[in-house]
Amino acid sequence: MPSAVSPKSELRSHIRSARKAMSPTELDFSNKSLILAFSAMVRAASARSVAAYVPLAAEPGGPALVAALAVAVPTLLLPVLLPSRDLDWARYDGTLTPGPLGLSQPTGPRLGVDAVRSIDLMLVPALAVGRDGTRLGQGGGSYDRVLPRVTAPTIALLHPGELLPSVPADPHDQRVCGVVVGATTGYETAHLDWTKGCAIPHYWHSIGLSANDGG
Numbered sequence: 001m002p003s004a005v006s007p008k009s010e011l012r013s014h015i016r017s018a019r020k021a022m023s024p025t026e027l028d029f030s031n032k033s034l035i036l037a038f039s040a041m042v043r044a045a046s047a048r049s050v051a052a053y054v055p056l057a058a059e060p061g062g063p064a065l066v067a068a069l070a071v072a073v074p075t076l077l078l079p080v081l082l083p084s085r086d087l088d089w090a091r092y093d094g095t096l097t098p099g100p101l102g103l104s105q106p107t108g109p110r111l112g113v114d115a116v117r118s119i120d121l122m123l124v125p126a127l128a129v130g131r132d133g134t135r136l137g138q139g140g141g142s143y144d145r146v147l148p149r150v151t152a153p154t155i156a157l158l159h160p161g162e163l164l165p166s167v168p169a170d171p172h173d174q175r176v177c178g179v180v181v182g183a184t185t186g187y188e189t190a191h192l193d194w195t196k197g198c199a200i201p202h203y204w205h206s207i208g209l210s211a212n213d214g215g
């Protein structure tokens, strides 16, 4: 008999449990190293407009991510979940309000689903990413709708252990260009990696992005 639990939901439960099991110190090290690494990427890219997300509990980046990005770029777009599960966008203006599914959302004017077409860099939430860039998200399919609109480099932030040889994929799944994997201890820096299918912008070689062949 086929299993009632899909490979994707099995992996989601596994990662969610692993995130819950991280100690406050591990979370803090990982989140700080991710913020440092992504801030370096923003500087190297001279990015002026970044789309990101407001991390849920234990999601990579943590509670300090939004404030750190807001001082690093003039325009920070954050998602607003639509009833269709597509994402609208609004500029972060210093205020957030509770939204559905425990999300915190921006309160400014909605810019429309196409606002991400003109950004310089996108941070994408993920539970896990495969070496070929395939991304496992929370299961709403939101970023599978969003990513085809984005021409800017798309980067997922991950905690240690969440970059996997492969993740279960459906035909609709969209890939990310790169991943930043947080460090477990205060002595390490986050590891930056590039996935198959995207050209590495030349300026990022200088900050230690390693390419791989997706294998």
Ligand SMILES: Nc1nc2c(c(=O)[nH]1)N(C=O)[C@@H](CNc1ccc(C(=O)N[C@@H](CCC(=O)O)C(=O)O)cc1)CN2
Binding pocket: 016, 053, 054, 055, 056, 057, 059, 079, 081, 087, 101, 102, 103, 125, 126, 137, 138, 139, 140, 141, 142, 143
């Ligand atoms: N921080 C963040 N914002 C985001 C997303 C995301 O993955 N993370 N999204 C990505 O598309 C969109 C919202 N979609 C979501 C779909 C499902 C769940 C969800 O199932 N949440 C779990 C709790 C997860 C947790 O705490 O880690 C739940 O409700 O039980 C959350 C967001 C837009 N904003």
Ligand SMILES: Nc1ncnc2c1ncn2[C@@H]1O[C@H](COP(=O)(O)OP(=O)(O)OP(=O)(O)O)[C@@H](O)[C@H]1O
Binding pocket: 008, 135, 136, 137, 138, 139, 140, 141, 142, 143, 144, 145, 170, 172, 173
């Ligand atoms: N482009 C799309 N348009 C409409 N529905 C879609 C699209 N892409 C995916 N979906 C729907 O979304 C559902 C969830 O997809 P999936 O499990 O890949 O989500 P996810 O990428 O993990 O979630 P998220 O992006 O919200 O974090 C799929 O079963 C599919 O029906």
